[in-house]
Amino acid sequence: MEYQLITEQGALDTFVDAISKAKVLAIDTEFMRRRTLYPEIALLQVFDGQHLALIDPLAELDFSTLWALLQKPEVLKVLHSPSEDIEVFQNFAGFVPTPLFDTQFALQLLGSGNCMGFAAMVNARLGIEIDKSESRTNWLQRPLRESQLTYAAADVAHLLPCFEQIVEEINAKGWFDIVIAESQLISQKRAFSTPDELLYRDVKGAWQLSPRDLAALRELAMWRREKAQRKNLALNFIVKEVNMVEIAKRRPSSLNSMRNIPGVDAMEVNRSGREMLACIERAKKLSDEQLPPRVMRLMDYRGYKQAAKEIKQKITAVSKTTHIPADVFASKKQINQLISWNWKLTDDERQILMAPDILQPWRSEYLSEALVKWLPGAQK
Structure with missing residues (x-):
């Protein structure tokens, strides 16, 4: 399997020029999601059937020509189970490649069952067993090992021939537009942000709370997301959802009383206790008419x-x-x-x-x- 690792601007420009006439591009990303709210991109793989590149986003590169290519409507972008890749593009590139063809959804449409993994697809379609030993590797470490690079290259090298088989069957049934529309819907859902004032209704256990408790939960949920976005921390690293419900239910008036709530982590209180108390105080000042209605299951x-x-x-x-x-x-x-x-x-x-x-x-x-x-x- 031939590929190139791109860390220099000249190599990227040459690669983009080489694939500029392609009608179909196989794409994948490698990323890490440890404590952050947003995924941290670590590698971008692109293959047009002849030229395969592993592009290092940690290098200082100008991606503008590649981004322009990935936004061309006449170039079909192929990914497998792209939901998280879509989020990677939204946050790193500021757009989602379109049109996008999801081979996993296409297989489901063809009756292959829900959520067929990439390795299972490659095995079923190409008879190739993929080495999955690098699937949980640290993609942010540098330099990347040869085994990591080979694993990443295989993701797009095998994706394209699988797509060629799958799209032929999809076209025979007249379902190509369905696959494209489903990918567009996934992109829209990933980009959509629930309004602040309604976040609390998606919290597990909200149905157990009284309107007064829900007012506190509403304030806490809005605060938690704002802080998570500002700090780029996963929501549960701000405060765990189950603990947020308990805090809203008990509505403590001091840091000590908050620390005494079963399950609440002392670190959560030390980091954010005063901010959570402020949320509770805002909720306490609301009149009965301003309280949210009960959440029903x-x-x-x-x-x-x-x-x-x-x-x-x-x-x-x-x-x-x-x-x-x-x-x-x-x-x-x-x-x-x-x-x-x-x-x-x-x-x-x-x-x-x-x-x-x-x-x-x-x-x-x-x-x-x-x-x-x-x-x-x-x-x-």
Whole structure:
């Protein structure tokens, strides 16, 4: 397997010029996610079928010509399970390569099951066993070992021939646009940020809290994300979610009382205790009319099980006529998204939140007739 490691600007410019006429590029990234909120990119792999480069983002390089190429609509970018790679690009490059073809989703569409890993795909499609010994390596260390470089190069070297087989089957069924639309949806979801004032509703255990407790949780959730973004620290390194719920429930008035809450880490209190107390004090000053309503679980809604069953049955019926697997149309989580959208949100909240996957292209084009009662405006 021939590849080049690029750490100099001249080599990058020459490589970009060599692949500038390509219609398809296989892409992968290596990154680390230890304590940070955002992934730390460590390597970028690009392959056009002839030229394979491992580009070092830790070197001082001007990526503008490569970024321009990756944004060309006539160049198809191929990745496998790109959700985290999309986040890497959003944070490192400031954009997501488009159009994007996800081989993992394409395999699911073809009936190969959910979330087939890269190694399993390469084995099934090419009969090649991939050495996974470097999968948990420290990609930020320099210099990179030869075994690391070979492993990284294989990711795109094998991805392209797999894609060539998969896209032929996808095109035969007329599903190419579905794969592209799904990748666009993943990019939109990765880029979307829940409004500050609604963050608390996604916290596990929020349903257990009273409105007064929820007011404290709302303040804590907003503060935690802001600090995580400012410090580039993973949310749980600011304060663990379960501890945040306990703090909101008990609403301590001092650092000592906060330290006495079971499970709360002393380091959390030492680092952020005063900030959390300030959140609690802000919540305490709210009038009853300003408190958020209780958070209800879907299972506590009357008729939830019947609604979920009905939606699943209708999706299964569409699946049989289109030959698109039912679990590709919607998982249980995606069905719950649709029910929550209709039952739990106000009209104003629907204006600022992303619509559920089932109401997004491409799914809506297949499912809107079957699920007409669940469409916007159809049910209040």
